[in-house]
Amino acid sequence: MLAKIHVTLKKGVLDPQGKAVHHALNDLGYPEVEGVQIGKYMEIRLAGVTSDEAEKRVQEMCEKLLANTVIESYRYTLESTE
Amino acid sequence: MKCGVVVFPGSNCDHDSYHVLKHLYGQETHWIWHKDQVLEPFDLIVLPGGFSYGDYLRPGAIARFSPIMKSIIKYANAGGRVLGICNGFQILVESGLLPGALRRNASQKFICKYVHLRVESNQTPYTSRCEKNAVLKIPVAHAEGGYFVEPETLKALEDQDRIILRYSDAAGRSDATTNPNGSVGQIAGVANAEKNVLGMMPHPERCADPLWPDRDGRYIFDSLIHSS
Numbered sequence: 001m002l003a004k005i006h007v008t009l010k011k012g013v014l015d016p017q018g019k020a021v022h023h024a025l026n027d028l029g030y031p032e033v034e035g036v037q038i039g040k041y042m043e044i045r046l047a048g049v050t051s052d053e054a055e056k057r058v059q060e061m062c063e064k065l066l067a068n069t070v071i072e073s074y075r076y077t078l079e080s081t082e
Numbered sequence: 083m084k085c086g087v088v089v090f091p092g093s094n095c096d097h098d099s100y101h102v103l104k105h106l107y108g109q110e111t112h113w114i115w116h117k118d119q120v121l122e123p124f125d126l127i128v129l130p131g132g133f134s135y136g137d138y139l140r141p142g143a144i145a146r147f148s149p150i151m152k153s154i155i156k157y158a159n160a161g162g163r164v165l166g167i168c169n170g171f172q173i174l175v176e177s178g179l180l181p182g183a184l185r186r187n188a189s190q191k192f193i194c195k196y197v198h199l200r201v202e203s204n205q206t207p208y209t210s211r212c213e214k215n216a217v218l219k220i221p222v223a224h225a226e227g228g229y230f231v232e233p234e235t236l237k238a239l240e241d242q243d244r245i246i247l248r249y250s251d252a253a254g255r256s257d258a259t260t261n262p263n264g265s266v267g268q269i270a271g272v273a274n275a276e277k278n279v280l281g282m283m284p285h286p287e288r289c290a291d292p293l294w295p296d297r298d299g300r301y302i303f304d305s306l307i308h309s310s
Contacts, residue, residue: 009185013230014264016190065147068140068176070183071230 001046003058005076007067008039042066045081054078083125083307085111088154088170090145095131095167098287102299103128106291107307114150121153126163126306129154129170131223131285141184141226142172151177163207163306164279168224171271171281180272180281181239182231187224188264194223196296197262199270199284200250203243204305206277211305217254218247218298220284222262222270227283229265229272236266247271247282 009015015037022036044061046054058076067074085103089096096113103126104111114127116134121127134145145151151173158164158179166174174180187193196219201212212218231239239245247270249263250256261268263283271282286299 013185014188014228016186016188016264020190065143066139068143068183070175070181070232071185 001049001051001054002079002081003044003046003054003076004079005042005044005058005062005066005074006039007042007062007072007074008037010071010073013071039072051078051080083109084123085109085126085128086114086121086124087111087128087130088114088116088150089130090116090132090134090148092134092136093130093132093169095169095285095287098285099128099130099167102287102290102303107303109307116145116148116150118150119153121150121157124157124162126165127154127157129164129166129173130287131168131170134169134173137226140176141169142174142176145169145173146176155179158274158279161276161278165208165302165306166279166281167285167287168222168227168283171283172226174279174281179279180274181235182229182272184226184283185228185230185264186226187228187262192223192225193227193262194221195262196221197270197284198250198252198254198260199247200254200256202245202248205243206246206273206280207306207309208273208280208302209246209305210309212301215254216301217250217252218301219252219289219296220286220299221288222284224263224283227263227265229269229283231266239272242275244273244275244277245269245271246273246280247284
């Protein structure tokens with residue numbers, strides 16, 4: 001199974017990287033860009049767990065280590081790799 | 083006073099801290115290896131600056147799960163003194179011993195320079211030898227030093243006198259113009275409710291030796307030795 005995890009800064013937490021890229025895109029002639037958020041993308045391969053277990057355990061991993069929930073939010077999807 | 087300096091892979095201010103405590107202040111000082119499980123009794127533990135585990139994932143995120151940290155969290159919760167400097171501060175917030183988080187600097191740049199700090203409280207073992215509102219000149223060196231807490235937590239920190247240091251100018255004025263990294267409330271150092279744990283981004287160990295022209299870092303160590 002493959003967990004695809006995105007971690008980004010929470011709404012309301014200043015994302016200076018996103019802001020800089022946002023301005024750069026506007027300057028490059030993309031005035032339609034309204035907002036940019038920069039985050040992290042992780043892929044985690046899992047073996048020997050059911051998809052229910054994986055769901056629970058990936059959420060635990062995000063809470064414990066992969067995201068700092070004081071400033072970051074996370075979302076993930078699980079894909080079968082068979 | 084029996085002091086311990088924790089060494090993580092990637093710590094690089096551990097020797098400075100060790101030097102100050104052992105050679106300048108003559109305290110019994112030991113290295114503590116991050117893989118140790120058992121912590122012998124200490125009067126002070128320093129989590130030094132550096133790039134533990136290469137700052138992978140987030141600064142302090144992996145170090146916080148080092149084997150020794152379990153014992154250090156227990157020791158801190160029992161009232162033991164822990165001083166986290168720079169990366170040590172990042173480890174303290176990741177471990178939950180201090181509230182909040184440290185974000186990338188608002189400028190996106192690594193900042194390495196002297197800053198001024200206003201001592202907001204001297205009711206801690208780390209600042210007892212400072213006057214309230216005294217201004218210290220101590221260097222910072224970090225890329226992720228923007229302190230963040232939710233407004234409710236910020237209010238609680240203020241009410242409980244737990245904001246210990248704020249970035250200021252030489253005259254002690256602290257506002258957005260004296261903020262090097264985008265920290266909320268210009269916060270440079272914060273303590274737990276019992277005041278036995280202090281996290282600070284500036285490096286007092288880099289300016290305590292009399293061989294160095296600036297020595298304001300010594301006030302932190304004078305306070306610690308004096309209140310032991």
